[in-house]
Every structure is written in C-alpha cells, then in structure tokens.
Amino acid sequence: MASTRPEICAGLQGGLGNQLFQYAAGRALAARLGAELSVHPRARGAAGIKAVGLAELGLTPRMRTGHGGPLRRAALNLAKPIARALGRDVVKTPPGWRGRIHRERGFAYDPVFETLQGSWYLAGYFQSWRYFAAIADELRADLRAGAEAALPRDAELPDLSGDSVSVHLRLGDYADPANARIHGVLPAEYFAAACARIREARPDARFFLFSDQPREARARLSGLDLTVVEGGSRAADLALMARCRHHVIANSTFSWWGAWMGPGGITVAPRQWFAPEKQAGMDLSDLFPEGWIRV
Template identity: 40%
Template sequence: MILVQLKGGLGNQMFQYAAGRTLALQHDVPLFLDKGSYEPKQAGMYGLGGLHISASLAGEEMIPRPGFLQKAFNRLAPAPWRRIFRETGMDFDPRFFSLRPPVYLKGYWQSWKYFEPQAAQIRKDFTFNIEFSPAIMAKAAELPQQDTVAMHYRRGDYTNSEAAAFHGILGPDYYEKAAQHFNGAKFIIFTNDPAWVRSNLPAGIDYEIPSGSLSHTQYEDLFLMSRCRHQVIANSSFSWWGAWLNEYPGREVVAPRHWFAKEGLTAKDLVPDSWRQY
C-alpha cells in the first residue's frame, strides 16, 4: 500500500493525494490517506471528499510507529528500502519514483513532476462529486465564452505574522503587471477578503467578485476559477490547482516569481515552464 499523510488546506491535500495516487498506480497497490495530523478543531479542513478520489482513509493501526533502531535504519537506508519517506525540501526529489510499497509519504509534494506520469488520471480524480446550484452551473457555462481571467487574492490566514514570514503576501505591483498582460479582459476575482480586495484592485479593470456573493464554498470557487479562460494565481496551492485544472486550449497563466518569503525556498519545480511569472 501507499499511505499519505495529509496536512494543510484543500490545495495542499490535492498535491499530497496526486503524488500518492501516482505512486499507487505505478505499483498497482491501494492508496490510503492519513488524517491523523489534524487536531480535532481542524477536522473540517479535510477537503478531498468533494472530489472523485480513489483512496480510503487509514485506520490508526495502519500508521507506522518506528522505534529508535527503525528510525535510524529508515534515515540511512536507500530510498527504495525506506518504509517512511519524508520530503527534505520544496524542490522535486527524483528518488520519489524509486520508492516501493509499503511506504508512508510525509511532505507537501508541491510539484507537478510528482504526478506528471498520471496527469490524465489526476484530472479525472479531481472532478467534483457534488451537485452545484443552477446559478453556479450557469456561471460556469458563461465564463469560457468570454475573455475571462480568474484572479486570486490569498489573504485571510496569510496575514498572520507566522504565515506572512513564510509565504509573504503579494503586493499591488504583481496584480498591476498581471492586469496589463491581460489588457481588456474581464477579471473574475476570487478571494477570502472581498472588502480589502475591492479597495486594492488594479485601476480601471472590468471585474466581478463571485466569492461571498455567488460562490460560498471552496469547491464553488475552485470550480469557477478553473472555468475561466486564463488565470492570475496567488502564491497559493489552491489557485495553482485552479489554473492546472483549466482545460481551455489557449489558456495563459500568470504566477508570482517569488512564491515564498522565507529565504532559501524556491518554486522552480512548482510553476510549470509554460506559465508566465512576474
């Protein structure tokens, strides 16, 4: 089996699932998801239930609890022999594809390279298994018929001091450059802070903000985001997936050049080469 530790919000969970699912398919073994890292007050953070995933939730008895000698062996052993494989950084680790089941994956796995061999299957898994309202479906049908650009502002949890020190918050200059790139388009704004965004948008753009008015869940936001022709994403795994799930033939994606504020971290294996960075 392949066992994946889940942590973070929906976007993070999607990366973790995609990596684990790819490895499970490679070895034709079942995939299990470990929600044990979430505290009881975070129980509502699990989001993969709204997607057509192919995995089961792990029982407590399935989680490895290595002793001292097992930990030492696991740390020193070649990757294919390890029963627990921890991510060592944000860059793609090519040892990933040498892993053999049973193995427990612990990390964020934020690179499209981890699931590139199964990209078509991941797209199928990441279709929604919930019924959207007629208003959401009507908007979803309308968006690709116009020159629309999904623009994501991630604030909320990113504004606390610890998260800001790690991720950073994108400034107005980034959105100004992105708006100039898509000059004349209709911007569909997605955000967890609509009031702040209304006062800080690029000047003169044509826009609407469905977040909080038309769309009220993360699934609705992600669905509508992916239906726009183009994307301007934040330094957020959530809008990363909104862009990656977009199947419009002529899509263009603008992503931030600086994904992390913390020194030494890069997004060189996170942002595909075909996406423009500012």
C-alpha cells in the first residue's frame, strides 16, 4: 500500500556546505509535518549524483534521481523563456513528483516556510539557521557523530582541547578569477583582525589552520601563528573544526557548519560574505546565529 504521508524533497545544489543547509531545511520541515524526507540532486546525470556529500556524514535520506525523459526535458526548455520573463527559474523536479514547489524568494529567512503544509519540493539554498532551529540539537548531534566516524583511526590527531581556534581559508574554486564576482578569497587582513578579536578574549588561544589547499593557505597567512591541520577528508576536517572551542570562518558554508557544529565558543565571521557588487542590497542578517561576531 502506498504511503499516505506527505513528502518533503530537498533539491541539492552546490558543495557539501550548501547541501547541508538544503538537507537541514528539508529535514526540519519533514519533522514538523510528520512527512517523509527525500533529496534530489538538481544537477543532471551521474556527475550531480556523485557530488552529493551527505553520505560522508552518515546522512542517508531517500535519494530521488533523474529529471525525466526527452519529452519532459523539451517541455522544461519551452518553459524557460516564460520563467525568465517572470524572474524565476525552471525547477527540474524528479520524475513522478506530484507535490508543490517552494522556491526560495530571497537570501534572508522566509517565515512563509513555517506555514507550508502537505508535500513540497524545496528549491533554493536556504542559508539560515532559522530554517532548522527546531531540530538544532538533534541535527548537531547527528552531524558530529557522522563527522567523527570519518576521522582516520591510524593517524595522530592534533590536541584541540582548551582554547583551540579553527581558522578556515577557502581557496580552490574561490581562487578562480571567474568566482571573484560571487565570493573571492578573503584577504589576510580579515584573518589577522578576526584572530586578534579572539586573542583579546582568550589570551591563551591556539590557532589551527584548515584549508582545501593547506600549503597555499599557510603562505597567504604567514604573518599569523597557525598550526596547519589536514583531516584527510571533508568530513574529517569538519570533525576537527567542530572539536575546536572557537572559530574564525571563511566566507564559506563549509566552515559555517564547522563552527555551528562546535561547542559554542567565540565565532568570528566575515562581513564580506559575497563580492561587494553581489552583496550590495542583500540581507545577510539571518545567515549568522546570534552571538557570532562579524569583522
């Protein structure tokens, strides 16, 4: 017999940090509605499915795949000009989807989310802690457990007790000139100011550098007293970042989660999350939890 429960399907896009926001919003809505939870890679083909990083943290919701056959794709292509004229994107839901579509209407938290009933496909980034505040303790425990399970068992791990501070510098795709219009790499001056803020409050703080390119990151921040940490995988890096008492995050959802999963010390975040031109006029107030310091 087919299930009569509603279903919440979270469309996944972006890297692991982005996917965690989308998953968390979907999980919170499913919990409120007593609904089934599924996820759907919005990128077409095997590459999109392989890019799903949730399993690295032990998260295994039902996976919906595909975007339909040639006729459906042709219909979606015909709908694109109309959608563009309305200032909207065509949402490629999975084959057989019968629920409604909830499109993110802006970067800030949308209270309409609290009124949704029935089955919904979530299309957007949902980058606010407020979307999943109701399940925060449960979600944090699950993410910590999944990340810890990814730590290498035969490697010597750093001592992150006491006033340890994770410092994350994202390079990789951010260093690509094409990405400078969206994010771009934060300057060394930000990290110096952020570390100084923590040092003022915690004179005995020890700073640990995390990056997708550790050597290059160390060279860029050569003026700071940092110990480079290499966890061995994205999940392992998250586990070690979350073990730190305090955090200096990059303009990256990856280190956002490393700080959010942590024990609740001092977190410093950049005021410049996006490139200046892109960030102009955007409301970022719901991205950062209460108490986080912006520099």
